Each structure stands twice: as C-alpha cells, then as structure tokens.
Amino acid sequence: MARRERCSGCGSNMLVSPEARVVRCSQCHTLTNLVPINARPGRTRYNGLPRMHENPYGNGPSPQHPQYPQPRPSLSPVPIYGRKRALLCGVNYHGKSYKLKGSINDVKSMKYLLVETLGFPNDSILMLTENEREPSKIPTKQNIRKALKWLVYGCQPGDSLVFHFSGHGTRQKDYNHDEVDGFDEALCPLDHETEGNIIDDEINDTIVKPLTRGTTLHAIIDACYSGTVLDLPFVCRMNKEGRYAWEDQRNPLFNKRTSGGLAFCFSACDDHQTSADTTAFTGTNVRTGAMTYSFVQAIQNERRLTYGHLLNAMRYTIGDVSKAHGASQEPQLTSSDKFDIYSKPVVL
Numbered sequence: 001m002a003r004r005e006r007c008s009g010c011g012s013n014m015l016v017s018p019e020a021r022v023v024r025c026s027q028c029h030t031l032t033n034l035v036p037i038n039a040r041p042g043r044t045r046y047n048g049l050p051r052m053h054e055n056p057y058g059n060g061p062s063p064q065h066p067q068y069p070q071p072r073p074s075l076s077p078v079p080i081y082g083r084k085r086a087l088l089c090g091v092n093y094h095g096k097s098y099k100l101k102g103s104i105n106d107v108k109s110m111k112y113l114l115v116e117t118l119g120f121p122n123d124s125i126l127m128l129t130e131n132e133r134e135p136s137k138i139p140t141k142q143n144i145r146k147a148l149k150w151l152v153y154g155c156q157p158g159d160s161l162v163f164h165f166s167g168h169g170t171r172q173k174d175y176n177h178d179e180v181d182g183f184d185e186a187l188c189p190l191d192h193e194t195e196g197n198i199i200d201d202e203i204n205d206t207i208v209k210p211l212t213r214g215t216t217l218h219a220i221i222d223a224c225y226s227g228t229v230l231d232l233p234f235v236c237r238m239n240k241e242g243r244y245a246w247e248d249q250r251n252p253l254f255n256k257r258t259s260g261g262l263a264f265c266f267s268a269c270d271d272h273q274t275s276a277d278t279t280a281f282t283g284t285n286v287r288t289g290a291m292t293y294s295f296v297q298a299i300q301n302e303r304r305l306t307y308g309h310l311l312n313a314m315r316y317t318i319g320d321v322s323k324a325h326g327a328s329q330e331p332q333l334t335s336s337d338k339f340d341i342y343s344k345p346v347v348l
Contacts (some may be wrong), residue, residue: 162217213259268289
C-alpha cells in the first residue's frame with residue numbers, strides 16, 4: 001500500500017510505494033531519500049539532496065547541516081553497494097556548424113544501462129540535454145557546474161557516483177603549470193562560445209577532491225582530448241598486447257587527490273586524440289559516440305568485467321571504426337590510485 005512522505009525541498013506531500021528508497025518531487029523536482037518502512041527503530045531519515053537551483057558550495061542559501069547523517073556503524077552498517085547517483089550530460093550543439101548527432105542518444109543509452117542493468121534508481125539520475133524542458137536541465141556551463149556539485153554533495157561511505165559526458169572536448173594553454181604536457185583538457189558546454197569551457201582543474205576541484213573515504217566515482221567521458229580531463233594522478237598506459245604500466249603525473253605543488261575516496265575515469269581517447277560520432281555500430285542513421293557504445297556493450301555482455309578487460313574490450317570494439325574514419329582513438333583509463341587492472345572488478 002502506498003504511503004505519504006514529505007518532500008525535503010518544498011514540503012509537499014507525496015504518495016510513494018512501500019519499498020521506495022528515493023523519490024523525485026513532481027512540484028520542485030527535489031530528490032528525497034527515504035527510509036524503508038521496515039527500517040529498524042531509531043534509524044535517521046535522510047534529509048534529501050540540494051535543489052538544482054541552489055549552489056551548495058557557492059553564494060546563496062546553503063543547508064546548515066550535511067544532507068546525510070553521519071554513519072553509525074553499530075546501528076546502520078554501510079550497504080555493500082551503497083547508494084547510487086548519476087549525472088548524465090549530452091550536448092549536440094543544435095544549429096552550430098560543429099553540431100553532433102549522437103550525444104543525446106549516448107545519454108539515453110547510458111541511463112538505460114544504469115537503470116536496467118546496474119540497478120540505479122531512476123529518480124537518482126539527473127540528465128542534462130538540449131531536449132529537456134526545464135531551463136535548469138539545459139547543459140549550459142552554469143547548469144553543468146551546479147549539477148557536478150549536486151553529484152558529490154553530501155557523499156558518504158558506500159556511495160557509487162557516475163558522471164557521463166558526451167559532447168565536444170578541447171585543449172587550452174595551461175596557465176598554472178600543473179600539466180605535464182602544458183595543456184589543460186576541457187569539456188565544452190552548450191554555451192562555451194560565450195561562457196567558456198569547463199577545464200580539468202575545475203572538474204577535479206568539484207567532483208574529485210570532495211570524495212570521502214568509502215565513496216567511489218566513475219566518470220565516462222566521450223569527448224575529444226579527454227584522456228586526463230579529471231586530472232587524476234595516475235594514467236594507465238597500455239600497449240596493443242594489453243600490457244600496462246601506471247604513469248605517475250602527480251605534481252608536488254598541486255593536490256589532485258581525493259579526500260579518501262576512489263575516482264576512476266574512462267575517457268574516449270588520449271589527450272592528443274579525437275573521438276568519433278558515428279553510425280557504424282547501429283547499422284542505421286542513428287549516431288552514437290564510439291566510446292559510449294563500446295562501454296555500454298562491454299558492461300551488458302559481461303557483468304563482472306575487470307578494469308583491464310573492459311578497457312581492452314572498448315579498444316577492440318572501437319579499433320576498426322576509428323581507422324575507417326581516419327581517426328586515432330584509444331580509450332584511456334585514469335585513476336586516483338594505482339591497482340592491478342586485471343584483478344579488480346568494475347562495480348558501479
């Protein structure tokens with residue numbers, strides 16, 4: 001039987017199913033985390049996530065207390081897979097000479113994978129595309145910035161976070177001298193011509209550094225020049241035979257680490273390469289990003305992939321298509337920590 005719960009944003013009453021753990025308000029669209037009705041007495045109810053129009057780390061209203069209670073292991077053991085939350089951004093740049101046709105398709109494919117295969121609650125996924133009706137969900141620079149802060153806000157042990165971006169990427173001169181190659185990698189929001197790009201330094205500050213111990217972030221970035229776009233300290237250099245070595249890109253003058261959590265990034269290509277937007281995989285006129293398609297297919301075909309096998313599968317799938325388009329595209333893996341990529345399973 002349905003039960004009534006109060007929205008943590010606007011306070012309106014909502015009808016939810018007994019087994020629901022999270023619900024999005026139809027009025028203000030705030031996500032409210034719920035405690036199951038059979039939860040043990042005394043367990044604290046989650047207070048919900050910040051509304052998208054609020055900036056939890058910037059100017060304007062901010063909560064006086066963290067949105068999640070501090071965990072008490074003796075009463076509330078952390079679930080094995082924890083809570084799941086995802087931000088999916090797809091930018092086609094409608095009306096521009098450099099428009100894409102597959103980015104929004106990529107976001108839809110990624111959402112299907114997360115919900116139907118990996119068990120992400122539908123209401124815990126935030127999508128930013130040009131097709132959204134709400135102004136706050138158009139992938140402008142300001143909206144993407146707010147959404148990135150929403151993704152990691154209040155993260156705690158057991159959380160599994162996903163950031164997927166499909167669109168254009170670029171490189172620009174590194175002015176603070178924290179890059180090995182002298183260039184910052186960047187993502188291009190819809191309004192980048194007037195508002196500028198979102199560079200890797202900002203992305204690292206926003207979604208990497210806040211990750212607390214026990215929190216895991218996976219980024220899937222389908223864009224050109226995206227190899228180190230999260231500025232993670234370790235780059236997995238793999239040859240065509242699958243042998244690999246970790247390249248340490250730490251700079252002692254700059255802190256690019258997490259606050260104890262783990263961050264992994266699968267990107268479409270190396271920092272000097274471009275990525276393909278293609279119909280080669282669908283057999284129709286429907287375009288997809290080669291990287292997103294290969295990632296989704298690999299996860300769906302084998303649920304318990306290791307990081308090494310996933311990276312190899314993506315490279316194998318993309319190889320022929322990349323050559324046919326005259327491009328050089330090799331998916332990359334970067335991480336906040338070094339590990340054995342052939343023994344560690346990918347768990348989102």
